[in-house]
Amino acid sequence: MEYISFGGGLRVSRLCLGLWHLPPSSEVDQYGVPKVDEEASVRVIRRAIEMGINFIDAANVYHGVMQGPDVRHVGHAEKILGRAIEGLDRESLVISTKVRGRMADHPNGEGLSRKHVMWQAKESLRRIGTNYLDIYLMHRPDPSTPIEETLETFSDLVRQGLVHYVGASYFAPEDVPYIVSFSREIHLPFTVLQEPYNLLEREIENDKLPLAEVLGLGVMAYIPLAQGVLTGKYLDGVPKGSRASYVPEISSRYLNRETLEAVKEFHGVALELGVKDAQLALAWMLTKASQLNVNVVPIVGATSISQLEEDVEATKIKLDKELMRRLDGISRKAKVNWTVKYDRITRR
Numbered sequence: 087m088e089y090i091s092f093g094g095g096l097r098v099s100r101l102c103l104g105l106w107h108l109p110p111s112s113e114v115d116q117y118g119v120p121k122v123d124e125e126a127s128v129r130v131i132r133r134a135i136e137m138g139i140n141f142i143d144a145a146n147v148y149h150g151v152m153q154g155p156d157v158r159h160v161g162h163a164e165k166i167l168g169r170a171i172e173g174l175d176r177e178s179l180v181i182s183t184k185v186r187g188r189m190a191d192h193p194n195g196e197g198l199s200r201k202h203v204m205w206q207a208k209e210s211l212r213r214i215g216t217n218y219l220d221i222y223l224m225h226r227p228d229p230s231t232p233i234e235e236t237l238e239t240f241s242d243l244v245r246q247g248l249v250h251y252v253g254a255s256y257f258a259p260e261d262v263p264y265i266v267s268f269s270r271e272i273h274l275p276f277t278v279l280q281e282p283y284n285l286l287e288r289e290i291e292n293d294k295l296p297l298a299e300v301l302g303l304g305v306m307a308y309i310p311l312a313q314g315v316l317t318g319k320y321l322d323g324v325p326k327g328s329r330a331s332y333v334p335e336i337s338s339r340y341l342n343r344e345t346l347e348a349v350k351e352f353h354g355v356a357l358e359l360g361v362k363d364a365q366l367a368l369a370w371m372l373t374k375a376s377q378l379n380v381n382v383v384p385i386v387g388a389t390s391i392s393q394l395e396e397d398v399e400a401t402k403i404k405l406d407k408e409l410m411r412r413l414d415g416i417s418r419k420a421k422v423n424w425t426v427k428y429d430r431i432t433r434r
């Protein structure tokens with residue numbers, strides 16, 4: 087595994103493992119929600135670490151199978167991470183998690199207020215079973231809290247040694263420069279953006295990636311395989327057990343004629359090269375990031391060890407300029423049914 091500097095001196099693996107979706111079990115819980123296969127999840131996380139992935143991404147709201155947050159299921163993925171890393175060398179790992187989503191049904195049960203962040207930072211530490219978080223991210227803006235209150239709270243967590251670096255996920259590009267400059271004023275190490283990015287969804291090439299380059303931030307790219315669509319698994323319908331079989335949003339977002347045609351053409355290129363579609367999608371991102379001179383780490387999700395092993399191989403694939411031009415052409419043909427829309431921050 088290759089390691090890169092990420093937003094400063096921190097060294098992270100070329101791929102990060104994300105815990106939003108973990109291997110599902112065939113059982114459902116008392117609410118009718120599919121359960122997470124905890125043993126399989128622990129095996130996937132441990133295998134990732136064994137293969138040299140030192141970077142793992144969670145969020146306080148993640149359950150492991152449910153797509154959206156639900157107070158009866160939050161915190162679960164962090165607990166599974168805690169089980170998986172028990173007994174391992176904590177110092178060898180870079181763990182990121184996030185705060186903002188609803189964790190309880192009371193007025194301070196969500197958001198980026200000092201009260202909520204202080205509570206949830208300690209809860210995430212307890213669930214993961216660690217003394218500190220390497221990266222703590224604002225999961226989304228919270229317009230009801232002045233951004234300075236959140237950043238000052240983050241700064242206190244850093245001074246207490248509970249957090250090392252901080253960042254933001256899915257904030258308006260117009261708000262990022264102020265967040266970074268205020269953080270610098272208060273000596274807060276704000277070093278990371280976490281954003282959606284894949285061959286079919288490339289909006290951040292227009293704003294966040296140029297910002298990251300100028301401001302020296304690392305970018306954690308989420309949904310790098312378009313939630314599985316770029317693996318080609320949906321070309322002949324929705325396979326049993328795949329994410330789209332229990333997450334309807336995938337069909338409405340991606341499974342239209344134009345996007346499927348683009349994915350089919352992309353599949354043809356992978357076949358020509360003798361690589362898997364997932365590997366080509368990840369290799370495309372790594373190559374594009376280096377062309378754009380930005381440190382981008384794809385956060386991959388995996389529901390099995392074989393998927394993970396396949397994805398890790400992508401880091402060895404080299405793509406030349408001609409091939410990148412061909413893939414750019416293919417990506418322009420897709421029509422993803424999703425509009426980027428940001429909440430704006432509030433300033434004091």
Ligand SMILES: NC(=O)c1ccc[n+]([C@@H]2O[C@H](COP(=O)([O-])OP(=O)(O)OC[C@H]3O[C@@H](n4cnc5c(N)ncnc54)[C@H](OP(=O)(O)O)[C@@H]3O)[C@@H](O)[C@H]2O)c1
Nearest residue numbers: 104105106308309310311312313314328329364386387393
């Ligand atoms: N900040 C945010 O708001 C935000 C939002 C979303 C995600 N994230 C982060 O980004 C991470 C990744 O998101 P994601 O899971 O949607 O990423 P993704 O890598 O685009 O999709 C992962 C899914 O693709 C399928 N897959 C992966 N490798 C495969 C392979 N080699 N062959 C066949 N199928 C393969 C699996 O789905 P199947 O279930 O079909 O097997 C897997 O769960 C999350 O875990 C989370 O950490 C952050």
